[in-house]
Amino acid sequence: MNNVSVYCELEEGKIADVSFELLSKGRTLANQLNCKLEAYLFGHKLDGFEKELAPYGVDILYKADDAHLSPYTTLPHTSVMVGLFKENKPQVALMGATTIGRDLGPRVSSALGSGLTADCTELEIGEHEEKKEKKIYNNLLYQIRPAFGGNIIATIINPDCRPQMATVREGVMKKVIYDLKHKCEVVNVDAKKYFDETDFAVKIIERHIEESKINIKNSPVIVSGGFGVGSKENFQLLHRLANLLGGEVGATRAAVDAGFVEHERQVGQTGVTVRPKVYIACGISGQIQHLAGMQESSIIISINNDANAPINKIANYVINGKVENVVPKMIKYFKENSK
Amino acid sequence: MNAFKIIVLAKQVPDTRNVGKDAMKADGTVNRAVLPAIFNPEDLHALEQALRIKDQFPESIITLLTMGPVRAAEILREGFYRGADDGILLTDRAFAGSDTLATSYSLSCAIKKIKDFDIIICGRQAIDGDTAQVGPQVAEKLHIPQITYCEEIQAIDKKKITVKRRLERGVEVVECALPVLITVNNSAPHCRPRNAKRLMKFKHATTMSKHQETGGDYLATENANTHLSIKEWGISNIDCEHVQLGLAGSPTKVKKVDNIVFQSKESKRIDDFDEDISLLMKELIDSHIIG
The missing domain is CATH 3.40.50.620 (HUPs)
Known part of the structure; x- marks a missing residue:
């Protein structure tokens, strides 16, 4: 009892x-x-x-x-x-x-x-x-x-x-x-x-359960994008960086609702809670419901052209700039420096 | 010919998706005034499912039921523009402070008053709370089965309904006898746009209290154009136990509300110059953070 x-x-x-x-x-x-x-x-x-x-x-x-x-x-x-x-x-x-x-x-x-x-x-x-x-x-x-x-x-x-x-x-x-x-x-x-x-009363007449192909929860590196990334195509840039770093792509709810990425990638209170070694937030302002799902990441890197974005307060590194300029440079200099 | 009596449950919600910087007041409370009030998106998906049944069986009747303040009548008009036949606004001070359980109870009492229905359809969840509780709780209160996360109603006849459900890791097709309550997922089709003719017809539809407020000849309006009056029910119109309503009927209480304060970190700020980003990547690789 x-x-x-x-x-x-x-x-x-x-x-x-x-x-x-x-x-x-x-x-x-x-x-x-x-x-x-x-x-x-x-x-x-x-x-x-x-x-x-x-x-x-x-x-x-x-x-x-x-x-x-x-x-x-x-x-x-x-x-x-x-x-x-x-x-x-x-x-x-x-x-x-x-x-x-x-x-x-x-x-x-x-x-x-x-x-x-x-x-x-x-x-x-x-x-x-x-x-x-x-x-x-x-x-x-x-x-x-x-x-x-x-x-x-x-x-x-x-x-x-x-x-x-x-x-x-x-x-x-x-x-x-x-x-x-x-x-x-x-x-x-x-x-x-x-x-x-x-x-x-309710009878199941058909059932297709697929192993989820996307699992961001255990990924050591997450490159995450917000609504500001702008389109499915622009998210490809994030995918490229994530692949290069051996990580996965995450997203905010707004980016998922806009159809830029799959729902399984949503980080936050109503998505997945993650604790990766590195969380790279691309154009994410940092609503609390998103921060609640990633604040325990070891290293947070925020790329944002708004110096006052709330997420910057909890970031270890803040890169002041546009996602479409910064991410290609990160790809380029990761390749150069890791040789 | 088949025809179905469908009740669609809908909620007017603040548009929390577009919360700007001015949404929070200096004291940390929410500035509701700057947030537009909208038809909860998944409830619109639910209305679309009802309209599709009506497309197939035109004799069907769709009743839109919402609980909220007087201005929630706006979403009933929105529903009329898209094809709903009837609208009921459940409004009373006694409902204030309702949690999901008290809300479900009030809605179930209103549904018992409507009495005659085959299907209840609602959105999976509302964007202001995201709880997804009211649908299943209403079903339980009415002692009818529930089918959650509906993506498509595949077939319906007087005997049974066949529904495709979207689950986290797959899909399920289920069938169930009527009556049943269905909650519609965000992956279901969007609602059709407003119909121009219906917009002209229903744009002045309003509740009795609003008619009175504006000083119009509400009796004349009521008699001449019954379609222009939105039914407005308070607690005296439904059979309910008052202790189960509003704050008193809500087992959950908000103990406190805080502005979240995250532990601020000493951030290293850099600009997007090539040499700075190159240095950063080198630092991350050298400290084995990446690579």
């Missing part, structure tokens, strides 16, 4: 990275709250997953193994999760802000009448005083996220409803092994007990 819980998402038979990241964060929160860490894994043919999950500090694994739970559809997963949450009453519930988590989370929160905060960039434990009622709440989950298009950062709390639910994007939290010998109790859940016959 009153534990920290994490919904573990399966991606074509493997536990998603974001779930491990959330377990790591969940473990820290559980230690602070002096409670247990629970993992919820729903799918089919789930033998042996406890061995993978235990080292991340999972104390109890609730495993629902049923053919109806794979592949994922909304209603059966909702029913099992809502049923288990009503019995176990976790105080915190975390899930990935993935296509699955963002489909399941709100449905579950509505069924439980619980608050849900999307796309948190930080989770902390803190207290709150309700001044009008002179009521003090201890050990609340602070759900911190950029808001309003990323121009401000808001701390959200759920004082009265449990669980306190939050989704977090992949890459925001760090995946850390807690204890290789951690003991994990497995509870096998009879999913059928929770299903309603109306849960099977």
Whole structure:
């Protein structure tokens, strides 16, 4: 009871990275709250997953193994999760802000009448005083996220409803092994007990899942462009520099929305969070929602013809100039100097 | 012949995509006045999906439902110009401060009042919050299935609907019996432009309170041109529990709002002269940062 819980998402038979990241964060929160860490894994043919999950500090694994739970559809997963949450009453519930988590989370929160905060960039434990009622709440989950298009950062709390639910994007939290010998109790859940016959209304008739070809999260070098790069063609210049440096191309939301690059390349709160060795920001002014996704890069180089661009404040190097002039020079002098 | 009753949920949002430097006031709060209010982009995608069903089955009726302040009637007019048949503005002070759950509850009460529907379509998320929660929460409150991330409605008849969904790593085609709620992805087709004839017809469409405010003979307008009146519902028009509305009905509270302050670094500033960039690249290579 009153534990920290994490919904573990399966991606074509493997536990998603974001779930491990959330377990790591969940473990820290559980230690602070002096409670247990629970993992919820729903799918089919789930033998042996406890061995993978235990080292991340999972104390109890609730495993629902049923053919109806794979592949994922909304209603059966909702029913099992809502049923288990009503019995176990976790105080915190975390899930990935993935296509699955963002489909399941709100449905579950509505069924439980619980608050849900999307796309948190930080989770902390803190207290709150309700001044009008002179009521003090201890050990609340602070759900911190950029808001309003990323121009401000808001701390959200759920004082009265449990669980306190939050989704977090992949890459925001760090995946850390807690204890290789951690003991994990497995509870096998009879999913059928929770299903309603109306849960099977949506039928999957076709499914094509492709391995994502683009993975900027683990790239040591990222050359990133903003809307100011101007076009798909101009982004080719960034691709050339990235290839040369053994890196990947990233982009701001505006550049993705404009169709200059693929959505998978979006860096920021609603995209991917990255921590490369070098982040080269080309014509990026630096909205908070973008900075939130790249500020932990080891070295930040900003190329901008606006000397006052907000991103320059967090950059190690600021190159004052136009992207189309500077990038070719970087290509040229990298080649010359690395010979 | 088939005809469908479609409800499209839409939100008027500040255009956060075009936030300029004057968007923040000196005290760090958001200067809403300088941000234009627009039809949430993905809700327009949702309207387009509804219009495509109507293209195929012209007897279908599209009702646009929005919750917001009185000026949100603007997006209902925008919807009329593009082909929506009916518009309802859900507006009341009691809704102020709603989080996604309280919003979903209010919308679901309005939908229960509309009562007769086959499909609810809305955008995946709104650009001012990006939560993507209201669609699924409305579906849950109405106890109907949801299909999220719709890119295309491939087929529809009275028995079932077939939808292509765009997922992070692929696509899925699903089918489901009606009624159902569908959220439309940003990869779905853009909405058709305004129709000039409809624009002329509906440009004066407005709510009763606006008619009264402008001192017009609203009763005469109402009787003569029913299409010129946008339905305006407050809490007295829907069957709802007041404790579930607005701030009181919102489990999430904003504890505080901060201006983000990033740790400033000592940046090395250089110009785009050849020798400077050559030196920089050399420095980066020599310190094994790149190369």
